[in-house]
Amino acid sequence: MAARTEHEVLATELRWTIAVVASVALISLAILWAGLVHFINPPSNLETIDPTKVHLSPEFTEANLGTRVDEGGRVTTRIVTAQFAFIPPCVVVPADEPVTLRLVSPDVIHGVLVTGTNVNTMVVPGYVSQVHTVFQKTGDLLMPCHEYCGIGHSQMWSTVRVVPKAEFKPGPDGRALCEKP
Amino acid sequence: MKSLERLTLAHLWTAFIAFAVACVFGLWQMLARSPIPTPGFTPSNYFISVTAHGAAMAYVLTTFFIMGFGYFTAETALQRPLPGKRIAWAAFGVGLLGVVMAVVPVLLGRASVLYTFYPPLTGSAWFYIGLVLVVASSWVWCAIMIVAMRQWKRANPGRPVPLAMYATVANAILWLWTTVGVTVELVFQVIPAALGLVDTVDVGLSRTLFSWTLHAIVYFWLFPAYIAFYTMAPEAAGGRLYSDTMGRLSFILFVLYSLPVGMHHLFMDPEHSTGFKFVQMTLTVLVTVPTLLTIFTISASMEFAGRLRGGKGLFGWIGALPWERPMVLATGLAFFMLWFGGGGGLINMSYGMNAMVHNTSWVTAHFHLIFGGTVVIMYFAIAYAIWPQLTGREAPSLRAQRIQLWLWAIGMMVMTLPWHYLGLQGQWRRVAQFDYANPIIAAWGSWVVVSVAGGAMLLASALLFIWNLAAFHRARTPVQAPFRFALAIHPPERVPASLNGFGLWNALVAVLMLVAYGYPIAQFFIHDRPVAVVHRVDGAQP
Ligand code: HEM
Ligand SMILES: [Cu+2]
Ligand SMILES: [Cu+2]
Numbered sequence: 001m002a003a004r005t006e007h008e009v010l011a012t013e014l015r016w017t018i019a020v021v022a023s024v025a026l027i028s029l030a031i032l033w034a035g036l037v038h039f040i041n042p043p044s045n046l047e048t049i050d051p052t053k054v055h056l057s058p059e060f061t062e063a064n065l066g067t068r069v070d071e072g073g074r075v076t077t078r079i080v081t082a083q084f085a086f087i088p089p090c091v092v093v094p095a096d097e098p099v100t101l102r103l104v105s106p107d108v109i110h111g112v113l114v115t116g117t118n119v120n121t122m123v124v125p126g127y128v129s130q131v132h133t134v135f136q137k138t139g140d141l142l143m144p145c146h147e148y149c150g151i152g153h154s155q156m157w158s159t160v161r162v163v164p165k166a167e168f169k170p171g172p173d174g175r176a177l178c179e180k181p
Numbered sequence: 182m183k184s185l186e187r188l189t190l191a192h193l194w195t196a197f198i199a200f201a202v203a204c205v206f207g208l209w210q211m212l213a214r215s216p217i218p219t220p221g222f223t224p225s226n227y228f229i230s231v232t233a234h235g236a237a238m239a240y241v242l243t244t245f246f247i248m249g250f251g252y253f254t255a256e257t258a259l260q261r262p263l264p265g266k267r268i269a270w271a272a273f274g275v276g277l278l279g280v281v282m283a284v285v286p287v288l289l290g291r292a293s294v295l296y297t298f299y300p301p302l303t304g305s306a307w308f309y310i311g312l313v314l315v316v317a318s319s320w321v322w323c324a325i326m327i328v329a330m331r332q333w334k335r336a337n338p339g340r341p342v343p344l345a346m347y348a349t350v351a352n353a354i355l356w357l358w359t360t361v362g363v364t365v366e367l368v369f370q371v372i373p374a375a376l377g378l379v380d381t382v383d384v385g386l387s388r389t390l391f392s393w394t395l396h397a398i399v400y401f402w403l404f405p406a407y408i409a410f411y412t413m414a415p416e417a418a419g420g421r422l423y424s425d426t427m428g429r430l431s432f433i434l435f436v437l438y439s440l441p442v443g444m445h446h447l448f449m450d451p452e453h454s455t456g457f458k459f460v461q462m463t464l465t466v467l468v469t470v471p472t473l474l475t476i477f478t479i480s481a482s483m484e485f486a487g488r489l490r491g492g493k494g495l496f497g498w499i500g501a502l503p504w505e506r507p508m509v510l511a512t513g514l515a516f517f518m519l520w521f522g523g524g525g526g527l528i529n530m531s532y533g534m535n536a537m538v539h540n541t542s543w544v545t546a547h548f549h550l551i552f553g554g555t556v557v558i559m560y561f562a563i564a565y566a567i568w569p570q571l572t573g574r575e576a577p578s579l580r581a582q583r584i585q586l587w588l589w590a591i592g593m594m595v596m597t598l599p600w601h602y603l604g605l606q607g608q609w610r611r612v613a614q615f616d617y618a619n620p621i622i623a624a625w626g627s628w629v630v631v632s633v634a635g636g637a638m639l640l641a642s643a644l645l646f647i648w649n650l651a652a653f654h655r656a657r658t659p660v661q662a663p664f665r666f667a668l669a670i671h672p673p674e675r676v677p678a679s680l681n682g683f684g685l686w687n688a689l690v691a692v693l694m695l696v697a698y699g700y701p702i703a704q705f706f707i708h709d710r711p712v713a714v715v716h717r718v719d720g721a722q723p
Contacts, residue, residue: 127385148611
């Protein structure tokens with residue numbers, strides 16, 4: 001590197017700085033593009049729910065949990081994450097179809113991911129976490145709690161059963177349940 | 182021994198003893214997560230261990246190391262006595278008391294909330310109060326650093342503050358800003374809950390306040406490594422720093438851009454809108470700028486040194502560098518780990534890809550590589566460089582130091598490469614034990630065992646490090662040359678006032694923080710957000 005005078009040093013550094021700023025701008029654009037064009041955005045729906053009244057809310061009463069298909073054919077899976085279990089412990093979803101996961105916590109912070117997919121969100125008491133996804137692979141996927149929530153955290157996991165579209169048969173009330181393995 | 186040396190040694194030994202003990206815990210955790218049977222395993226012991234390991238590494242090693250190194254730098258770089266040594270000792274006492282207050286409840290299993298203590302989980306109040314004392318003690322350090330620089334400037338009007346000290350004060354200022362978030366969270370939310378004064382917590386607010394601290398704290402840890410790159414490595418390599426001005430600019434950029442970006446830790450959280458996540462992500466991309474500038478300036482300095490030593494051609498200067506010197510070797514190894522770690526960081530920060538890795542082993546592996554690898558290996562190199570001055574003796578064996586550094590870098594790669602891979606496979610973090618009977622998890626087993634082997638190498642290296650430092654105290658050869666910081670090829674005669682102080686930059690940080698965090702924090706007061714009920718982990722009745 002040229003370094004005969006201080007001026008030379010600064011000129012070299014300036015050239016490098018321009019290169020750095022250009023590549024950083026490029027990276028930003030790539031992320032922007034992913035966000036705007038492919039709708040790769042994190043879950044941020046800002047919907048609140050009183051954690052002490054989760055089980056009383058019409059949406060998250062026990063009888064409404066799991067997967068349900070509404071009149072418009074939209075598939076929504078509702079899950080309560082509580083120390084130290086998922087309710088229900090297994091959910092069934094169709095492959096190759098948009099699915100909305102809605103999760104709430106009545107107690108502490110939890111988080112979920114589904115192995116082998118991009119499904120990932122925190123579940124913070126006070127808020128409804130919502131994730132839209134399309135499951136591509138069929139089979140039993142692991143859905144663990146990925147945020148430390150107390151001594152039983154390691155035992156807190158559940159199953160997402162992805163079945164081919166043709167085998168996904170909700171009952172007359174629109175609910176679909178995991179058959180026992 | 183002189184008083185500065187005693188003060189520095191007290192801090193650094195506290196840091197390194199906590200570090201070595203935490204490494205023992207770390208290897209035990211590695212075993213627990215693996216298919217190998219582990220002595221003393223219970224889930225409760227695991228979370229005691231992770232809380233102790235995480236807090237010791239993140240809060241004790243770093244804070245005490247940075248304080249000790251800062252005191253040393255202030256006196257050595259400014260070449261005048263450190264002001265307020267008595268106060269510094271008192272602060273050290275408060276910090277040490279804080280560590281004891283925090284460690285005891287952790288080991289008793291009454292504060293297994295991990296080092297991030299996400300409420301509404303709540304442990305013993307002693308744990309949090311102890312941590313606040315450690316922070317308070319570091320604030321005293323910040324004040325002493327600022328006063329030392331002021332006094333020097335008054336005695337040397339118009340002259341540029343030596344780069345090592347300028348960087349140290351930059352870190353002190355960064356740290357004052359950084360600790361606001363976590364301290365407010367602890368004092369106004371967590372400690373009242375732990376004392377039973379309140380029984381609910383606004384979790385969205387507490388997560389937001391913690392995120393304020395969570396990114397910038399990493400740069401606080403990183404600063405000593407960068408100080409060593411700029412002001413120690415070029416001298417050790419037999420050359421000079423390529424550009425002093427670039428050093429100043431990089432340190433200023435760190436102060437500016439490591440603060441308004443903490444919300445990238447909340448990408449997967451439901452309590453913030455996409456808009457603010459996006460703003461902070463954009464600012465996050467900018468923090469890569471000072472690191473890229475540093476890589477260039479330090480590589481140029483090394484090239485300069487290599488050519489002085491007769492290196493020829495495009496890459497010949499690399500071979501000509503004195504790799505047998507621990508500081509040069511550590512810098513090379515740190516850069517090597519930085520390439521891998523930096524690549525991983527790009528993935529974490531991009532807002533969409535984050536979903537693939539959030540809270541998986543990828544993240545744990547990433548910060549072990551960057552923080553445990555790049556940063557801590559420079560802590561080792563700094564210790565080796567200043568211990569002769571601190572003890573007045575030369576090292577009995579540079580070879581043992583080199584072996585230790587190699588062992589750390591190789592161990593870190595062996596531990597973290599499979600760990601990254603497992604994260605991509607969906608292995609999640611903070612788990613005491615995996616069910617290896619599950620076919621998905623069973624497939625991970627052999628990679629977990631490889632990373633255990635890496636952990637064992639790291640523990641061996643940590644113990645050798647302690648041995649190497651102890652060897653100075655037993656050595657007989659008196660120190661040959663006094664320690665000094667590297668000079669630039671063209672040392673600046675004068676620098677603009679903005680590159681010699683922090684007034685302007687503090688004002689800019691305030692503006693950036695207002696933009697980045699103003700509404701995200703205010704929303705919890707404007708809108709009525711639900712609160713969560715405190716969940717105690719220590720069995721205490723409210
Ligand atoms: C012998 C070397 C080390 C080993 C074997 C080791 C291993 C581990 C393991 C197994 C975990 C738990 C991960 C989990 O449960 O998901 C962990 C956590 C952690 N380690 Fe290390 N580690 C070592 C060195 C370090 C170093 C040098 C640092 C930083 C200076 C560090 C910082 C941390 C932190 C902050 C956590 C907390 C993670 C959390 O709460 O999720 N470790 N380490
Ligand atoms: Cu959980
Ligand atoms: Cu959990």
